[in-house]
Structures are given as C-alpha cells and as structure tokens.
Amino acid sequence: MDELIAYILKLGQVDEQGIAHIREHASYMELPKDGYFSKVAHIPQQVGFILEGVIRGYYYNAAGEQVTRCFIAENSLVADYIHFEAGTRSSEYLQACTPCRLIAFEKKDWEALSHLVEGWDAIKHKMVHLCMYQKSRKGPVISQDATTRYREFMENYPTLIQRVPLSYIASYLGVTQQSLSRIRRNMQ
Known part of the structure; x- marks a missing residue:
C-alpha cells in the first residue's frame, strides 16, 4: 500500500x-x-x-x-x-x-x-x-524497420524483455515471432 x-x-x-x-x-x-x-x-x-x-x-x-x-x-x-x-x-x-x-x-x-x-x-x-x-499505443512506429522498433522497445522497456513472452513482444512490434527471433540473433 x-x-x-x-x-x-x-x-x-x-x-x-x-x-x-x-x-x-x-x-x-x-x-x-x-x-x-x-x-x-x-x-x-x-x-x-x-x-x-x-x-x-x-x-x-x-x-x-x-x-x-x-x-x-x-x-x-x-x-x-x-x-x-x-x-x-x-x-x-x-x-x-x-x-x-x-x-x-x-x-x-x-x-x-x-x-x-x-x-x-x-x-x-x-x-x-x-x-x-x-x-495508448505510443510504441513502435510501423513505418520504421523491425530492428529499429525492437531497439526502441529495449530502450523503453528494458526490464520486460526477460519477463514477457516473445510472442507478446512480437505482436506489440507488429512482426512475427520468427522475425523477432531472427532480429534478436542478428543483434548479438
């Protein structure tokens, strides 16, 4: 309280x-x-x-x-x-x-x-x-490329990446879960 x-x-x-x-x-x-x-x-x-x-x-x-x-x-x-x-x-x-x-x-x-x-x-x-x-959907700007959207998500929500299923993050970013996995691999 x-x-x-x-x-x-x-x-x-x-x-x-x-x-x-x-x-x-x-x-x-x-x-x-x-x-x-x-x-x-x-x-x-x-x-x-x-x-x-x-x-x-x-x-x-x-x-x-x-x-x-x-x-x-x-x-x-x-x-x-x-x-x-x-x-x-x-x-x-x-x-x-x-x-x-x-x-x-x-x-x-x-x-x-x-x-x-x-x-x-x-x-x-x-x-x-x-x-x-x-x-309000202040998140990803769909006109940005998916990698940029994911980077901005990591900056805006750094603690959520390990707490929220990737499928939810992918949905938020407007990409498939497979695309998100590929983006994450390429960023490593």
Whole structure:
C-alpha cells in the first residue's frame, strides 16, 4: 500500500485522514499469470495499481490475430478506464503476463474517494491521464524497420524483455515471432 500512497503523493497533497480513507477503500488482489483484470464484452468493475508484475492490453484484429497494444508494469495504474467510467462493455483484454499483485478499487469505492478525500478529483485526473497515456499505443512506429522498433522497445522497456513472452513482444512490434527471433540473433 505504501507504493500506492507514494504514487498518489507525487501527484498531489493528501492529508492523513485522506490517506486513511484511501487505505480503507482499497483491497489487495492477486492475478495468476494469464489471468484477466478485464475482458472484452464485460463491464470493467475496478481500477488497479500494480505492485508486482506485468499486464498487457490486447485486442483481436479483423484477421483474428492478437495485437498487443501496451504493457503496464509496477507502480502504474491499470484500468480500462473509459469503459469503467461509462459502465459499458470493454473492447480489449487486460491480461497478466506474469503473476501480479495489485491494489484494487471497486467502482463504488473509487467514486466514494471523491467525497471523502479533499483534492481527490484532481489527483484522480492525473492518475487517469497517466494510465491512458501508458495504454495508448505510443510504441513502435510501423513505418520504421523491425530492428529499429525492437531497439526502441529495449530502450523503453528494458526490464520486460526477460519477463514477457516473445510472442507478446512480437505482436506489440507488429512482426512475427520468427522475425523477432531472427532480429534478436542478428543483434548479438
């Protein structure tokens, strides 16, 4: 919980009573590897903060292939926030790439904090903005060659290479797993 409180305090001021309310409305959650935080066609029910592990956001394209859109790791908010807030069905999956430990807020608890914690709405806005930025496909520029995309991935996500299956990385980069293996061999 201390990690979440530190994250929140970087984004705004919260007094001791506010921190107590945050602690009171949060719960711990574990996701096994390949477990889902959110699924397509389901209404997202919670917002999470990753203490340990990696979650990927993905969807299926028109050809039925999985496309990894983002990776979300420790000390980050994770949510399908647009659908969570609107109470509508999700259009993507949020799946654990590794075993994950999270702090989670059910919708009623997340909303209650707006009434209980002074300045919460401004802090929440900053957290959601960071979450949305991280989930936006800010990754590889498809017009770059695959080797350049992989190098940039290694620079942007140095800790993920050993933690995430190559098939997910290949999907994120827009290449086949065989192409990614060849790129990795040529770079050695």
